[in-house]
Amino acid sequence: MKRVVAAGALALVGCAHREQVVAATPAAPDWRAVATQADRDRLSQWRTAFVTGLDQARASGHASEIAREGRLLEPDAGRLDPRPAAGDYRCRVVKLGSKNPGGLAYVAYPSFACRIDDEGGIASFRKMSGSQRPVGVILGGGEKLVFLGTLVLGDESRPIDYGRDAERDIIGAVENLGDGRWRMILPYPHFESVMDVVELVPITRAQS
Secondary structure (H helix, E strand, C coil), X not given: CCCEEECCEEECCCCCCCCCCEECCCCCCCHHHCCCHHHHHHHHCHHHHHHHHHHHHHHCCCHHHHHHHHHHHCCCCCECCCCCCCEEEEEEEEEECCCCCCCCCEEECCCEEEEEEECCCCEEEEECCCCEEEEEXXXXXXXXXXEXXXXXXXXXXXXXXXXXXXXXXXXXXXXXXXXXXXXXXXXXXXXXXXXXXXXXXXXXXXXX
16 A cells, blocks of 8 residues: 655555555655645744754753764754665754753664655655654755654554645755765654754664
8 A cells, every 4th residue: 555645735545565655747846745734834934943952951960961962963064965765774863952941852772673665756765663663754945854744653554645744744855965874853843842953874884
C-alpha cells in the first residue's frame, strides 16, 4: 500500500510490512503547498527556537557539551545543497531547551538507524526502530529543503496521514553541514523540548 504525496496534501498511507513513501506524480510538490499553516508558522520561527534552546541549555550548565558538537549546534551553519543521498544513516537527536519549568534543557540521545530513499523524485526519511519513529518526505521549495512527516508510535505498523493529528505532525529543515554530515532542525516539537536537532551521518562515513 503506497503513501502518496498529492497536490496540496501529504497522504501517508502505511504498508503493513514496510514503511515507505512514493511519489504519485513525476513532479514533487512545493513543501509550502503541503504543510499546514501551523507547521509553516513553526518553521518560520526556527532560528528563535534554536537560539532559545541553546540559551536554556547553556544556562543549565551544558555549554561544554554544546561547544563539543561544533557546527551541528550552530544555528547558521547549515546550507541547502546538496540534499542527503539515498542510503542508510546513523542518526542522533539532541534536544535543546524545555517547554516545562524544571524540565531537562539538554539531552543527547544515542545513535539510531535511519534511512533515506529516492521514491521517484521525492526523498523519503524514516527512523528504523524505537517507540517513536518519524516517517515522512523531504521536499524542496523556496530556499529550504523541508521534512514533513508524522510520528509512528509503539507497535503501530503504519503512520497516520499528515495533517490529521497536529500533535503527530513534524516539520523541519534539512541542511548540509559541509563536512559529510547533514542535520534536520525541528523547531518547537509538540513534546518536551524547544528545538530538536537530528544529526545524519551516512553509514559509509560513520564506519570509516
